[in-house]
Amino acid sequence: MAASRIDRARARARGAKLALGTVAALAFGAAFVGSKSYAPGHSKHRARPLAAPRSFERAVRLSALEGGQIAPPVQPPAVVTSTS
């Protein structure tokens, strides 16, 4: 009789654990799908590089206060530099 009560208690505990595990798994799955679908910080697409050409990125990275190259002019100016 005592063994039977223990068996029933164990069965109730197993059921409760199964129910809790199932609810936790469902909640995690729903949150995962929801975050993938709606959170803007989660990329839904493969990451693409920035639009700027690589030569620009290279120029910006290497240009910190580095001199250019100038020479005497050989023909009338095509463009004028002025105050910005």
Place this chain on the structure above:
Amino acid sequence: MGCEIAAAGADPAVVAGVFSRYDEVFTRFRETSELSRLNASPAALLLVSPLFARALACALEAAADTEGLVDPTLGAALEGAGYDRDFALLHEEPSAPGAAAPSRLAELRLDGLLLRRPPGLLLDLNGVVKALAVDEAAATLSRDGFVSAGGDLAVRGPVDVGLPGGDAVRVVRGGLATSGVVSRRWRRGGEEQHHLIDPRTGRPSTSPWAQVTVSGASCLAADVAAKAAFLLGEDGPGWLDERGMAGRFLAAEGEVVLNDVWQGEVVCT
């Protein structure tokens, strides 16, 4: 960007697209720009766009390279001087300029796309944005040519360029930029104002130069160095020489001063 854009050797639509993209994000004169929304935000921690983060990172690097002379935190000083609308709309006002607003660079932190700054700190990235747009547009050149915005330019292949005061120079590689107070000046409360703020005083600079032209490895390098050399006044030519950068200084009275590097590289016509 409130300046004339010229290009040769490039697709005009592509160049216009680059400048339009920068203008939409960085103009101080439209409430909808990212910069205006950020400056108006009461939040201390903000998520910025990749373009904004890249420009701000360049501005912070420029500040470090120039020991704080080229500073992105001078928006309040510019507004105090009266530069609170498009330059074409500025006119003389009887009210005195606002209080001085020195640098707040130490209060700014950028980590990736996360920007931390105290609310009320007004950013102004025009010290680097126009040059960045020129460099990005120049990177799209399909053949030899140039891109110029308000006189700041980047080249692919040699280009002869007219200089303030009538000289000329051949830009073989990189960029050329001129900073000064000849065109962007206005009066406030009877005092002359301009857009080159000295971060040490929070007021328009009292530099003896009218215009400073610098050759750099890129338009950005040239523009940052030109602003710093302008703000340094009499020390500007030597400061550029120490960095191996060619600089041409036009004094308010019309005298032209060439630093040693410029003299070594070019003989002006």
